[in-house]
Amino acid sequence: MYWEKDIETSDRRELEKLQVQRLKKTIEYAGRSPFYGNVFKQNGITPESFRSIADIRKLPFTTKQDLRDNFPYGFLTLPKKEIIRLHSSSGTTGNPTVIFHNRHDINSWANLMARSLYCAGIRDTDVFQNICGYGLFTGGLGFQYGIERLGCLSIPAGAGNSQRQIKLMLDYGTTAAHAIPSYLTRLYEVFQAEGLDPKKDTQLKTLVIGAEPHTEEQRRRIEEMFGVKAYNSFGLSEMNGPGVAFECQYQNGLHIWEDCYIVEIIDPETLLPVPDGETGELVMTTLDREAMPLIRYRTRDLTRIIPGPCACGRTHARLDRITGRSDDMFIIKGCNVFPMQIEGVLMKIPEVGSDYLITLETINGNDEMIVEVEVKKDWFNGDISKLDKLTRVITNQIRDEVLTKPIVKLVEPGSLPKSEGKAVRVKDLRQALQISNYQH
Ligand code: ADP
Ligand code: ZN
Numbered sequence: 445m446y447w448e449k450d451i452e453t454s455d456r457r458e459l460e461k462l463q464v465q466r467l468k469k470t471i472e473y474a475g476r477s478p479f480y481g482n483v484f485k486q487n488g489i490t491p492e493s494f495r496s497i498a499d500i501r502k503l504p505f506t507t508k509q510d511l512r513d514n515f516p517y518g519f520l521t522l523p524k525k526e527i528i529r530l531h532s533s534s535g536t537t538g539n540p541t542v543i544f545h546n547r548h549d550i551n552s553w554a555n556l557m558a559r560s561l562y563c564a565g566i567r568d569t570d571v572f573q574n575i576c577g578y579g580l581f582t583g584g585l586g587f588q589y590g591i592e593r594l595g596c597l598s599i600p601a602g603a604g605n606s607q608r609q610i611k612l613m614l615d616y617g618t619t620a621a622h623a624i625p626s627y628l629t630r631l632y633e634v635f636q637a638e639g640l641d642p643k644k645d646t647q648l649k650t651l652v653i654g655a656e657p658h659t660e661e662q663r664r665r666i667e668e669m670f671g672v673k674a675y676n677s678f679g680l681s682e683m684n685g686p687g688v689a690f691e692c693q694y695q696n697g698l699h700i701w702e703d704c705y706i707v708e709i710i711d712p713e714t715l716l717p718v719p720d721g722e723t724g725e726l727v728m729t730t731l732d733r734e735a736m737p738l739i740r741y742r743t744r745d746l747t748r749i750i751p752g753p754c755a756c757g758r759t760h761a762r763l764d765r766i767t768g769r770s771d772d773m774f775i776i777k778g779c780n781v782f783p784m785q786i787e788g789v790l791m792k793i794p795e796v797g798s799d800y801l802i803t804l805e806t807i808n809g810n811d812e813m814i815v816e817v818e819v820k821k822d823w824f825n826g827d828i829s830k831l832d833k834l835t836r837v838i839t840n841q842i843r844d845e846v847l848t849k850p851i852v853k854l855v856e857p858g859s860l861p862k863s864e865g866k867a868v869r870v871k872d873l874r875q876a877l878q879i880s881n882y883q884h
Contacts, residue, residue, distance in 0.1 A: 446558040446594055451703050452758045459759065460497055462703055466731035467494050474737045476521040479514045497706060500729060505715070505740045508541060511682070515539040519736045522546055527735055531681050532580045543681050546735040550589065553684040556701055557590020560690035563699060563758070564675035565650055566620050568595030573612060575623035575631075576655075577603040577865065582685025583655055587622050590687060596620070603627075603864070606634035613646050622652040622677070625662055626867035629798030632669045633858060643671030652677050654686065656866040657768045657784050661791030665798075678766060682741055683728055689763050697750040697762030704732040707761060708740070709749060712770050723748040725770055726763070744769045774870060776804060776813045779848040783869040786815060786850075789841045795823045795834055797857045804872045811874055815842060815850045818857050 454462070468491040474480035475489075483504060484490070493502060511519065520527070529550060532542040545553070566572065572591045578584030578600060591598040601612055609631060612618065623631070628651065635642050642648060648670050653663065654677030666674045678698050679686040683705060689698035700707055706729040709718050718724040726743045746769065750762040768782045775781070783802060790796045797818035805812055817838060823830070835852050843849045 446555070446562040448555075448559055452559070452563075452699075452760065454703075454759055456759055459702055463497055463706060463731060464494060466703070467497070467500065467706065467729070468492075470729070470731055470733070470737045470739070473521045473734050474739060477519050477736070479510065479518045480737075480739065500706060500708075500740065503739055505727065505742050506738055507742050508682075508744070511541040512539045516542050519738070520544055521737065522735050529585075530580075531582050531585075531685060533681060541682065543684075544735045545684075545733075548734050549684070549732075549736075552704070552732045553586065553687060554589035554593045556684065556687035556704060557586060558593040559701070560677065560687045561590055561594050561596075561652070563690050563692045563756075564652060564677075565673070565693055566591075566594060566596065566652075570596045570620040570650070571599065571616055571618050571647075572596040573599040573601050573609070573616075573618040573621040575601050575603065575609055575621055575627065581865065582679065582681050583622070583624075586679070586685035586687060587652075606631050607638070610635060610638065610640065613642075613648065617647045619647050620650040620652070621648065622654075624655045624866060625653045625658040625666060625674075626656060626799070628653065628666050629662075629669070630862060632666075633798065642669065646670075648672050650675065654678055657766055657772070659784055659788045659791055660765065661788055665791055676765060678763065680743060680745075682738055682743070683730060684733070688728075692754065692756040692758060694755050696754065697764055699754070699758050699760045700763050702760045705730060707749070707763075709747070710742075712742075712744075718748075721748055721751045723764075723767070726766075744771060746770055772870070774804060774872065776811055777848045779846055781813070781846045781848070785845050786842055787869070789845050790815075790817060790838070793834075793838060793841070795819055796838070797821075799857075799860045799862075799867075800869070801860050802870045804870065804874050806874050813848065813850045814853060816853045816855050816860060818860055819854045821857050824854070824856050 471491045475484050526546045527544045528547055529545045530542050532540045574587045576583040588600055599612055601609055649672055651672050651674040653674050663674050675691040676698055677686055677690050679688040689700035691698050708727040709724040710727050711718050712725040726745045726747050728741050729739050730737045745766045747766045748764045750764050767784050773780055773782050790800055797820045799818045801816045803814040831854055839852045
């Protein structure tokens with residue numbers, strides 16, 4: 445049973461007391477690492493420097509670049525003998541970032557995951573299929589430990605192989621599953637191709653979706669396709685992985701577990717806190733990690749804290765849906781665009797299928813935004829005038845949203861390239877062009 449009522453519904457003052465106490469312990473641990481040892485010395489910081497949570501502003505931010513510069517062991521607080529696992533990002537853009545866990549960290553993470561799943565209505569009676577990569581990616585093992593701690597029957601299905609996923613669901617009567625949203629829309633197409641309807645032919649009740657940005661419209665579509673409730677799950681490897689913030693049954697924001705994290709929302713330009721309820725960059729401090737605590741870590745994720753209490757009774761703050769990372773934004777013809785703005789428009793249009801791709805390209809000296817959109821099968825029947833009309837509708841709606849006119853191309857379902865893991869929504873060929881010109 446993972447309804448940790450005393451902590452989850454704790455009075456805010458009590459919660460802050462616990463946070464300060466845990467912050468002191470975190471500072472004590474962090475100070476043992478070469479990186480923070482140095483930072484604290486330079487800033488004259490000791491565990492006694494903290495009387496309230498606001499005192500955290502005495503400390504500088506930690507960035508992904510700091511993690512890279514001190515790769516691999518510069519943040520480690522304990523001898524390697526004490527460490528039992530590492531997780532790491534793929535490292536395509538430089539040194540990978542790596543996160544280490546000791547036994548305490550793994551245990552605390554499993555508890556957070558179990559608590560999160562319970563919060564989303566999963567119970568030990570569920571048969572839970574974890575459809576995601578088991579390996580360095582935190583979604584596999586992170587969920588696995590939580591599902592087991594909660595006591596569900598776990599199916600560690602791993603990623604991909606849709607036919608096999610469907611067979612597992614049917615053979616074992618899966619009632620709950622976790623997957624990234626972009627994969628679920630593909631899985632649905634495979635159900636259809638097999639002549640199956642997940643609403644009728646499976647026992648699915650609950651889906652947990654996360655790990656990549658997605659819109660409310662996308663969530664509603666997934667709920668509709670599978671006949672389930674789909675709950676948003678947020679996490680990042682630097683803060684453990686999944687289990688950082690989760691939706692409750694009210695689906696109105698993600699409770700972020702403040703007994704284990706201090707949350708700040710800052711303006712990414714000025715680095716000052718934004719006024720309550722406004723959107724900015726999420727900054728987090730771990731409060732229950734020992735091997736590699738992180739302090740004031742700049743996640744680059746953009747969100748806001750939803751003001752007011754939640755009807756479920758949990759007092760931990762709620763994060764609004766993450767709209768993307770600050771570096772997801774691109775500028776085209778002087779307009780700032782987030783891919784999720786385009787997804788929001790597309791997913792409201794019933795003819796639109798499950799996938800889309802935004803390509804930025806220089807055509808005849810002009811930068812253009814090309815949006816390829818998969819259209820549902822029944823609509824792709826060669827009726828050119830209907831497709832023309834749909835193209836115009838999509839073009840206008842995107843232009844109204846992002847204030848620049850896209851070139852919309854309708855394509856057949858399943859024709860856009862699929863990535864192994866998280867969906868790639870934007871291909872920026874403008875840069876590639878510059879680089880190749882440069883090389884010639
Ligand atoms: P990587 O940085 O390589 O993607 P992670 O697996 O640690 O590695 O991914 C964490 C990131 O994934 C978060 O910082 C955030 O950008 C994104 N993310 C995770 N969950 C969600 C979610 N529910 N909604 C939107 N974005 C999410
Ligand atoms: Zn709630």
